[in-house]
Amino acid sequence: MNTPKTKDKLKELFHEIKMEKSSDDFMKNLMLRVEKEATIQKKRKIILNYISITIGIASIILIPVLIFYFLNIKITPIQLPDIFSEISSVFENFSIDPNIALLGLVILLLLLGDSILRKFLSRKNELT
Amino acid sequence: MDKSNDLYRIQCVKAGDISAFSHIVSTYQRMVYNVILRLVNNREDAEDIMQEVFIKVFKSLNSFKEESEFSTWLYRIAYNTTLSELRKKKMFFSSLEDNFSNQEDDDILNDIDDISTEERIQYLEQAIKMLSSEDALIITMFYMNDQSIEQISNITNQTVANVKVKLHRIRKKLAIEINKLIEG
Numbered sequence: 001m002n003t004p005k006t007k008d009k010l011k012e013l014f015h016e017i018k019m020e021k022s023s024d025d026f027m028k029n030l031m032l033r034v035e036k037e038a039t040i041q042k043k044r045k046i047i048l049n050y051i052s053i054t055i056g057i058a059s060i061i062l063i064p065v066l067i068f069y070f071l072n073i074k075i076t077p078i079q080l081p082d083i084f085s086e087i088s089s090v091f092e093n094f095s096i097d098p099n100i101a102l103l104g105l106v107i108l109l110l111l112l113g114d115s116i117l118r119k120f121l122s123r124k125n126e127l128t
Numbered sequence: 129m130d131k132s133n134d135l136y137r138i139q140c141v142k143a144g145d146i147s148a149f150s151h152i153v154s155t156y157q158r159m160v161y162n163v164i165l166r167l168v169n170n171r172e173d174a175e176d177i178m179q180e181v182f183i184k185v186f187k188s189l190n191s192f193k194e195e196s197e198f199s200t201w202l203y204r205i206a207y208n209t210t211l212s213e214l215r216k217k218k219m220f221f222s223s224l225e226d227n228f229s230n231q232e233d234d235d236i237l238n239d240i241d242d243i244s245t246e247e248r249i250q251y252l253e254q255a256i257k258m259l260s261s262e263d264a265l266i267i268t269m270f271y272m273n274d275q276s277i278e279q280i281s282n283i284t285n286q287t288v289a290n291v292k293v294k295l296h297r298i299r300k301k302l303a304i305e306i307n308k309l310i311e312g
Contacts, residue, residue, distance in 0.1 A: 009240055010299055013252050013306075014271035016245055022161045026175050031150055033179065034186050038146050041187075 134198045141189055153182055156199070160206050163268045166256050167214065177213045181206045203275070204283045207265055214261045243310060255305035259298060266291070267298045 068075070134155070140148035160181055165174040184205050192201055240248060256264050266284065269275045277295070281288045 010302060011271050013240070013248055014268075017162075017166075017249055017252070017272065019158060019162050020165060020171075022157060022175055022178065023171065026157070026179070027150060027153065030153060030179050030182055031146070033183055034146055034149055037183060037186060038144075 135194055138189060138192065138194070138198065141186070149186055152185075156202055157182070159273055160203075163206070163265065163273060164210055166253065166268050166272070167210065167261055167264050169257075173217065177210055180213055181209045184209050200279055200282050203269065203273075203279075204285075207269075207283050210265060211261055240306065240310065251306045251309040252302075254309060255302050258305050259301060263294070263298045263301070266294060267302065270295060 067073070134152065137148040137152050141152070157178065161174060161178050164177050164181075165171065168174050168177065185202055188205065192198065243251075256268065259267070262284075266280060269280055269283065270277075275283070277288055277291050280286075280295075281291045284291065286294075
């Protein structure tokens with residue numbers, strides 16, 4: 001197909017070319033772009049997660065609704081067994097001190113705030 | 129280039145360690161840069177194209193199937209990106225006409241040893257720039273990058289037979305153009 005003479009001469013010629021190096025700034029600039037791209041990809045992933053969760057919740061609600069609607073199934077009120085009425089009567093006599101309830105609510109809010117803040121800070125650390 | 133090292137670094141990048149990507153770049157940038165540099169007129173253009181190549185590699189890293197060879201996968205991206213970037217930048221190479229098919233291989237590159245190394249390299253670089261960008265990439269990968277015909281066929285998505293025919297024609301074209309340049 002080709003003479004080894006020509007092939008070798010060209011090969012020798014190519015190997016005579018000195019391998020050059022890219023500029024020193026190249027890697028720095030490239031990694032800056034890579035970081036930007038990684039941030040975009042992360043954001044895209046988060047948005048996709050939210051969208052998929054929303055779609056999941058919507059389908060959990062919508063699918064039974066649609067099944068009930070198209071199959072013309074009527075929902076009859078559920079009769080609670082006696083045991084439930086007994087429990088509800090117990091809770092009727094149950095009294096809670098509003099101060100204790102408020103304290104519990106404050107603790108719950110503080111815990112929620114703490115976990116949101118921690119999540120936010122860790123995400124910020126990941127990005128920087 | 130250690131294959132297991134590459135795979136380890138790819139897994140690190142996939143897990144979110146961006147710094148591992150700089151090691152992948154360091155391993156391949158010299159080869160990619162020198163192949164592209166033969167096709168463009170200046171270093172800035174070569175670096176711009178190389179940056180696009182590595183950004184594409186980073187973006188598509190999740191789609192890389194680890195059973196195939198990473199270097200071939202990377203060079204395929206480099207090949208396709210370089211061709212499309214050259215088209216975008218409108219760096220069309222003048223494709224030589226195939227009016228050399230009846231010329232014997234023995235006639236070519238006879239005078240190459242009579243000239244200096246600098247002149248030889250200069251003529252070779254001029255001749256490469258006279259090829260179409262696809263041909264220039266194929267021949268540069270074959271000779272400079274020492275890629276096998278099978279690897280080039282994988283990179284360019286062409287059959288082995290097709291690559292062989294192309295290489296034969298490109299070699300002839302190059303040799304004739306170098307001879308012409310030597311004769312002045």
